[in-house]
Amino acid sequence: MSNSAGNVPDAKRRQPRRHLITVQALAAALLVIAAAVVYTRGASAAPTLASTTEQPLSTAQQQAGMISGQPFADPPVLDTATSPNMTITLDAHDTRFEVAGKQVRGQSYNGSFTAPTLHLLPGEHATITLVNNLSVATNLHFHGLHVSPTNDSDDSFLCVAPGTTFHYRLNLPTDHPVGTYWYHSHAMGTTCPSDSSSMAGMEMTPSPSAGFSPGDVENQIFAGLSGAMVVGDDRALLPPALRNITTHTVNLKDVQLDRTGHIVQNTATTSIDSDAPTVRLVNGQLLPALTIKPGETQLWRLGNVGADIWYHLQLDGYRFTVIGQDGVPAAKVTTAGTLLLPPGKRYDVLVTAGRQPGETTLRSLAFGNGPDGDNYPDTPLFKVNVAGRSQVQLPTVSGALPSSPADLSNASIAQSRSVTLSGDDSAGFLINGQQFRMDSSVFNTPAKLNTVEEWTLTNEGGEDHPFHLHTNSFQVISINGVRQSFVGRQDTVPVPHAVNGVPGKVVIRVPFSDFTGKVMFHCHIAAHEDNGMMSYIDVVD
Incomplete structure (x- = not known):
């Protein structure tokens, strides 16, 4: 690159x-x-x-005719x-x-x-x-x-x-x-x-x-x-002082254009290459400019709503206060200098501007998702202008938010399951050795309503896979053997690629509540899902 x-x-x-x-x-x-x-x-x-x-086309060629620097919308x-x-x-x-x-x-x-x-x-x-x-x-x-x-x-x-x-x-x-x-x-x-x-x-x-x-x-x-x-x-x-702060929805999504101005598609004569030059957009805008007042706190709803590529977010000189992940309020509010958003991932974050006027940039840092995956360059997404009349500094947020979920660390486990992700672009993508079939799940036994299961997600390939489960959010227990502190639940988690033949592993706990039926799970790189890395589990009463 x-x-x-x-x-x-x-x-x-x-x-x-x-x-x-x-x-x-x-x-x-x-x-x-x-x-x-x-x-x-x-x-x-x-x-x-x-x-x-x-x-x-190069990114510069695709951007030709686009307008940058417009006010954030x-x-x-x-x-x-x-x-x-x-x-x-x-x-x-x-x-x-x-x-x-x-x-x-x-x-x-x-x-x-x-x-x-x-x-x-x-x-x-x-x-x-x-x-x-x-x-x-x-x-x-x-x-x-x-x-x-x-x-x-x-x-x-x-x-x-x-x-x-x-x-x-x-x-x-x-x-x-x-x-x-x-x-x-x-x-x-x-x-x-x-x-x-x-x-x-x-x-x-x-x-x-x-x-x-x-x-x-x-x-x-x-x-x-x-x-x-x-x-x-x-x-x-x-806290009451923060309940009327400004909010922004930040949809992250890229386009790849051909010479005729069409978004590239998979057909018999062309295909989407997620590692090819692309234009990263925010709400369909190219490098817009968002304004925040000195000392002001805003709520940004960050979401990767694209098909294949990842975003590794950094707001230069700042930290994010994470109050929610994948739609679930935080059981423990945390701060982070960077946030990794594979396809499908969302974070709700508080951003508080510095006391002095100035300018900074929200960017997607250079990132690679494994030796068989993609390598993305450092790319600015939008400018943040700190300008206007200074605002009173609002209180910080910590601890658990109201209505945050219960910790499943000590939950009774009704069943343990293994989900193995494998395959590649040439052979197709597999879960437990098979491509998706509508007539059968990779599991022989159903899940029972109102129980908690523990799943071990294993990645045998050379590319990170963002695992997504429909209907029920889950709690991450460990990543590559490292116990994770309880901060809440989520519906999408990256499963690390294999290193020197040692597969990546993520252990999650899934509470099956309220609903029966076929609950789907898959890699949320859409090309992998389309080409077989998907299945479902029957949930029965």
């Missing part, structure tokens, strides 16, 4: 990775090429496929708190939108690369209508929400066919944790089991012959189909 943001010398650039060319993918691509019309919104033609011999908000009977509609379609002032073609919810932030409340019965105006199947996953994994709730087996509409109904428990979540496509393929439009929302029912086939999660998230969610307001958990 060179030191210029995202630029890789041609002699050192690896071949495009992350996507396996399969018979199904080739057939799908031929159908796309043969199609006379592809539905677009705001665009007059279907995306143009890039040549396999064409070198990726939060995403638009769809807020059921102010409109309790509001039905949220998300219209998924191929779109020509502006990204930092440049015309780009991808996919969107409601027409913008930066999808609206959904604001829900604990105890709420929310209806979210997904309109699929794409040319392929899609669905929604409400990442981190503690809601049912069945029926018309957060069921990732649901398949919404092109040209159809499906109504998701989320019943949030009254004690649902308040914090930052996100939503995105979880499409486990490009077609539904039937071509009939009446199959919208049909569950992909497994059959004995149902084997592995690539999903479309990476393509759809990378093209634009992801956004933030906020449940409640975790400022209410803070």
